[in-house]
Amino acid sequence: MTTLLRGAGVTVRFGALVACDAVDIDIVAGEILGIIGPNGSGKSTLLRALSSVHPPTQGSVFWHGREVTGWKVDKLARHGLVMASQNQMVFGGVTVREALAIAHSCRPKGKRIDEALAGDRLVALVGLEAVLDALASDLPLGYLRRLGIGIALAAQPELLLLDEPGAGLNDFETRELKSLLLTLRDLGVTVGIVDHDMTLMVSMCDRVVVLDAGKKLVEGPPQEVMKDPRVIEAYLGTPMEIAMEDRS
């Protein structure tokens, strides 16, 4: 078990607001790590801090044991840490085929290419064979999301961070997403994911980290974590509050 990415005391402040408060987090090679928590608990902020999209105000990020805090996004990506954000969209004005070719061209020079994450096999992996010649901007949401992941994969990441890849997807598309991520894990791509869909997260993740109000509450296997009273409290409120609401 090697730790790929380690966040130590990651703190992100927006003015007076502390969105992330001294969070320690490890992502281990080969796992699917889920980050969950109620709305506004700082999940996406943590992900953005880890991937340098919005570097942490305090604390450090280590990649393979080497401090990478404040590195540029593209440099981290060249070292194998790629984040795909749901609002990042894709290369819009070109066909799916061209978009993947563009993504392939952006990979770092001289990097060993995993055949499973290139060419036709990548297309098959993300299930885009049928729409290769469609304009990327014309794709329905499910395809669009998979193209977004395909573009990120073409960069040959060791660790793929996904920010709400399931948002707005229907049940069928969510199931497809899940099987794609599980396949990725089997191919050796580690995945860190933030999403609101608890069914998806619990059934797919090997381990979850629960955030509440910017602090790490608890972490562990999803089934256990979901039974933890602190987690139930964070999501639903204290028994007292629930009782109050029931009465009203």
Add this chain to the structure above:
Amino acid sequence: MDLLMQHLFNGVVASSVYMLIAVGITLVFGLTRLINFAHGQFLVIAVFVALDLITAGVPFVFAAAAAVVAAGVIGWLSERLLFRFTMDNPYNGLIIGLGLLLVLESAAFKIWGGFQVGVPAAVTGGAGLGDTYFAWNRVLVLVVAGLVTAGLFLLLARTRLGAQLRAAHENPVAAAHVGVNVGRMVTVAFVAGSALAGLGGVFYGTLQPVGAFDGAHLILKGFAVALLGGLGNVSGLAKASVLYGIGETLVAGYGRAEYVPFFTYGVIIIVLLVRPGGLFEKHPPSDSTFARSSRGVARAERHSRVERLLGGAAFVLLPIVVFEAVGTSRLQSLVLLSVLYAIQVYALAYVYETTGVLSIAQGGLMAVGAYSAGVIAVHLGLGFWWALLVAVPLTVAAGALLGLVVSRCTGHYLLLVTLAFSALVTQLTLTAIDLTNGDNGLILPEKLPEIGPLTFTDLRSQFYLVFLVALLAAFGLRRFKSTRFGLQLSGVRENESLARSIGLRVGRAKVGAFALSGAVSAVGGVLYLYTQTVIVPTSFDAVFSIKIVIILVLGGVALAGPLVASMVFVLLPELLQLDPVDQQFLFGVLLIMIILLLPRGLVPALITGYSALRSRLLPARHPATATGRPETGGDAVRSPSELVREEIS
């Protein structure tokens, strides 16, 4: 005698006028993300109007008021008739502004002539204090400009209208939801901004003379100030204009007047390089509007094979046909010139087609190439091959430098920084008289070399040589797009932040694109020098760069588009026997019309027209049904308006 105090005073007075210009630019920019290039020309027109009225006996105050109203009306008309249609795409608005600038400049020249004029000062005399002389007129300018600006701040801060303006500035959508009429706020900003420019113009006219073609120069000054203060940031402006005004006066006072443009363009380029958000802004303004529409002019549509052939081979051979068909050597040399233009258009396309960055610096790059070749020929006696050897690396370096600045900024800043680069090079070639012979031009003592049995002394052989190079540039561009680097650049064009997030060094890619463009441009520039044999700084000025942009927009980026459009562009004025001012007027009108009516360019429009005609005549074979995916086949997707139109017909 120490003139420092005098310079400082004059600088502060000048800065109050720049303040008026920059406030107008910032007002409009804040609401629309648009930089109106014609803004500077509003000043010029105000000067002429005021002078005419004062000459006719109208008192200064009324003449000034009329000039302010005139500028306001022009601003109002330009918003209602032109800019309103490009609100969703400020990039196109910028190009329309360029067109309007050309039109208004030539119109001003037609109406008022080419002389530089000033406005008689409202008050004469002044008071001396020590070594410093305070002219009453300058004091008046300072006081009135200060009061007007203060009034504007008050209006923005305290009144209901001001609150609405600020709301529309912060977030147009949210403002509209709470009942602010954003469209009207835009109009208000345009009219107010233009009226302020009118006032600034009258004052500027009392300080120094203004000519019909000074609009471009003035907008760059105003922009330099607006940029220093942080675009869209009204409060930073006061500090910025004082800094700029004093800086400029010191440069002119202790250096030479010719150095002032270097100061202006230098400020623009350095600020964008070092602090893109302005000197007084901690965070650069978010630029989400431009993230979506960094590529202003829409891409050419995909075409079938027949259409591509039509756009390719047939048109590619057209220059040869025309060259052989026209009888006179005068016309033949114009065809040659048009191909020289086309090479520059392809050079620009290496940047535009790949990264989506539209640059107005092609003249600047070409000038570096042509002048470096010319200088080593005249001063060192080195010939054509040496010229290539020197010009190409130099221009590549210049292109890389430009790319470096460009990679630091987006959208609106970008066009301006390229324009500033172009103007900087022109100014350099004008000022370095020892090397370039300034306005008198550089006459080439060398000839094109012989290659084996081939000589290039007559027009025909020169034409074919240049044409060959143009074709190489065109096919090279086509090949380049599918190379690894070409693909990376498409990534930059389509989604810069995504490309970055998967590991692309975006800045380096842009530098590379501009360097490549520089290489093509240099070869074209050297050929220009060796076929035209005389170069003057104005051959490569901002107007030339704008022409190249127009040709690119006009021709589209289809293989032969630039060639055909260049020919139309160079030959048409000659056939219509237009003088340069009429030509400029025509360019301006064309530019505006292309953006408003044919945003995809003329040649692609012709091709699209052809395919529309074909689908009318031939029974349609639906491409979507063949792929079995109607919801994703590009052709099957129709906009609601198209569907409605089909319903009606």
